[in-house]
Amino acid sequence: MSIETHRDHEKLREVLDKTLHRFKNNLQTQLSLMNIQTATNRSYFDDKHVLVDRMFALTHVYDLYYVSNKEEDLPVDSRVSLQSFLYQFFQYLKNSSPKIEFDLSDISDITIEVDDLLILSYVIIEINDFKKSLDDDLSFEVIHKNKKVNIRFSFSSLDSHQKFEELFEGQLKILDLMVMQLKGKMDYMSNYLKLTFPIL
Amino acid sequence: MKPKILVVEDDKLVSFEINTILDRNGYDVNICDSYACCIKNLDTFKPELILLDIDLSKKYEGIQIGSYLNSKSHIPFIYITGYTDNETLKRIQTTKPVGYFSKPFREIDIINNIELALYNKKSESDDNNNHEDIEESKYSKPVSRALEYIDTNLNQEIKTEELIRVSGWSKFHFIREFAKEVGVTPYQYIFDEKMKLASSKLKNTYQPVKEIAFDLGYTSNSSFTNAFVKHSGLSPSHYRKKYSR
Structure with a gap:
């Protein structure tokens, strides 16, 4: 085997190892979410829908990862475009649960690690389930500022979103853990919930 | 509890x-x-x-x-x-x-x-x-204590003064008894053990040489390389190339 072929072979093996590792970690996250749901008595409006949405989030993220790296001989970057993902994922959510509006400012230059993007999509799925419990309209606004992403979630039926914690008392553990995992914070403002997390 | x-x-x-x-x-x-x-x-x-x-x-x-x-x-x-x-x-x-x-x-x-x-x-x-109750160790207690100290502190510089302190003997007595019981001087024993661990890491891991040197208590890459060449006749990177699986 020539030195170059050997080197390519080594690189390919490294990519496969990393992909297998990521695959197992993603499965672990899905499993942990289900187990934490049971342990914390998190009651979803629609359990099955939440699971299906998580699986589709995973599919969308990896589709995008594949497309972003298609031109490369070997994938070198595990970051994907936040804007492309959110467009695709919000469209998906709108198809299965109407009454969702979203507004993205220009975030075309923002890329995010695949693992973080997955957690973000699971946060959106949690919020979407709260929307269903309230039988409400939900709007998302996504802004990028100073190396941070702000996502504002607003429910039309809530006069003050500061009541959100009280309204869903005992149901927020999974959301809190995921916000911590993103190294972000959730503020319960009067007009919206604001998720802020750094772009690492 | x-x-x-x-x-x-x-x-x-x-x-x-x-x-x-x-x-x-x-x-x-x-x-x-x-x-x-x-x-x-x-x-x-x-x-x-x-x-x-x-x-x-x-x-x-x-x-x-x-x-x-x-x-x-x-x-x-x-x-x-x-x-x-x-x-x-x-x-x-x-x-x-x-x-x-x-x-x-x-x-x-x-x-x-x-x-x-x-x-x-x-x-x-x-x-x-x-x-411990049934069988006497093949080493005396002071030498056993020194060997145990070496084993747990292999990833840093081990000073002879420390070994003398844990053994409880005088310097001269400790070095003489250690060599008699173990077969090599304390300095040689520490050196051999460090090089054994370094060889195993070079053979079985992708850990960078600099990191292995640091893990073994060497403050510079060159002092580790010199020690390794003295021990095996090969530089760490050549050794890795030749023996890694």
């Missing part, structure tokens, strides 16, 4: 899940998400067993903790990992964990691994006590 388990994992969902499982099964649990927190908890929490994520901070920090635990403490540890490739497994073996479990895991996987590790730890400690 509940057995104390320290969980070192930076994924918040996974650590929360493990915490819930261990709590439900009657363990006293502390969670850490970094190297610094883990080291601090060794003294403050005094765990009997540690569950350690390999890919801490996405840079294999867990293996560094494993290496530290292997040389500095007798606390058994189990790796949690999504890696099952041969290179990573070879690399973790050099740190001597008592086990590992792969993600995704089930409750039964965690509990079985922990119970087995705690059982083995207890049996080992009972065996050691019996062994």
Whole structure:
């Protein structure tokens, strides 16, 4: 085997190892979410829908990862475009649960690690389930500022979103853990919930 | 008293899940998400067993903790990992964990691994006590203490003064007795042990030479390279190229 072929072979093996590792970690996250749901008595409006949405989030993220790296001989970057993902994922959510509006400012230059993007999509799925419990309209606004992403979630039926914690008392553990995992914070403002997390 | 388990994992969902499982099964649990927190908890929490994520901070920090635990403490540890490739497994073996479990895991996987590790730890400690009672060591107690000190401090500079202190003998008496019982001088023994460990790491891991030098207590890459050449006749990188599997 020539030195170059050997080197390519080594690189390919490294990519496969990393992909297998990521695959197992993603499965672990899905499993942990289900187990934490049971342990914390998190009651979803629609359990099955939440699971299906998580699986589709995973599919969308990896589709995008594949497309972003298609031109490369070997994938070198595990970051994907936040804007492309959110467009695709919000469209998906709108198809299965109407009454969702979203507004993205220009975030075309923002890329995010695949693992973080997955957690973000699971946060959106949690919020979407709260929307269903309230039988409400939900709007998302996504802004990028100073190396941070702000996502504002607003429910039309809530006069003050500061009541959100009280309204869903005992149901927020999974959301809190995921916000911590993103190294972000959730503020319960009067007009919206604001998720802020750094772009690492 | 509940057995104390320290969980070192930076994924918040996974650590929360493990915490819930261990709590439900009657363990006293502390969670850490970094190297610094883990080291601090060794003294403050005094765990009997540690569950350690390999890919801490996405840079294999867990293996560094494993290496530290292997040389500095007798606390058994189990790796949690999504890696099952041969290179990573070879690399973790050099740190001597008592086990590992792969993600995704089930409750039964965690509990079985922990119970087995705690059982083995207890049996080992009972065996050691019996062994000490029944059989005399082949070394005198002062030399045994010095050997144990070398074994646990192999990853730093070991001064002869320290060995003399743990042996409780005078300098001259210690060096003479050590050479008589072990067959080589303390300096040569430490050197050989360090080089044995370095060879194993070069052969079985992808750990950079600089890191191996640092792990063995060498303050510069060149002093490690000189020592290694003296020992094996090859530079560390040539040795790796020739013998790595």
